[in-house]
Amino acid sequence: EPEVTQTPSHQVTQMGQEVILRCVPISNHLYFYWYRQILGQKVEFLVSFYNNEISEKSEIFDDQFSVERPDGSNFTLKIRSTKLEDSAMYFCASSGQRNTEAFFGQGTRLTVV
């Protein structure tokens, strides 16, 4: 069964460092998303991406964040200068059509120290 794949599963980084979280969406999907979940809190939307551009972004997704689809399979989230409060689980998701089911990857646990 097709699935969304994320790497790494766990990333520890020092405050102020740049991190890149990687995702391989389901191969025939066109819509891509990043969500995050701080421990004990709800899943929060960060950004959606379609046709090589950002469709929607939340207030969380400020200038420190960027997304890229560098080739035909990968979808990345970059945090330029990490803060302690960026520590969270980051989930990539993809869907085949607009506003339909989104399937989530297993997540990357980011720990900023």
Next chain:
Amino acid sequence: QKEVEQNSGPLSVPEGAIASLNCTYSDRGSQSFFWYRQYSGKSPELIMSIYSNGDKEDGRFTAQLNKASQYVSLLIRDSQPSDSATYLCAVNTGFQKLVFGTGTRLLVSP
């Protein structure tokens, strides 16, 4: 602020019983509705989607949608201990994003 509200629980049911999980949403323009299951430390797993008023059944799961009341529910029949998890209600308001509730923790006791 577009909100999705769920009772955090825990909702405790015995094995074999029906578990009923509820969700309300604030944006009348919401178009699609989803239930995800999340085990501790894991990612959300899609279990049901519903787009129009009424009931939708899939195996032991039934999703119910009432747009007039802005209400979505999930029924789990013949609950099993393996169903113990947090159930997340997610709503798409017409933009390319999901708004999640805080989730309801379900405990199914043997």
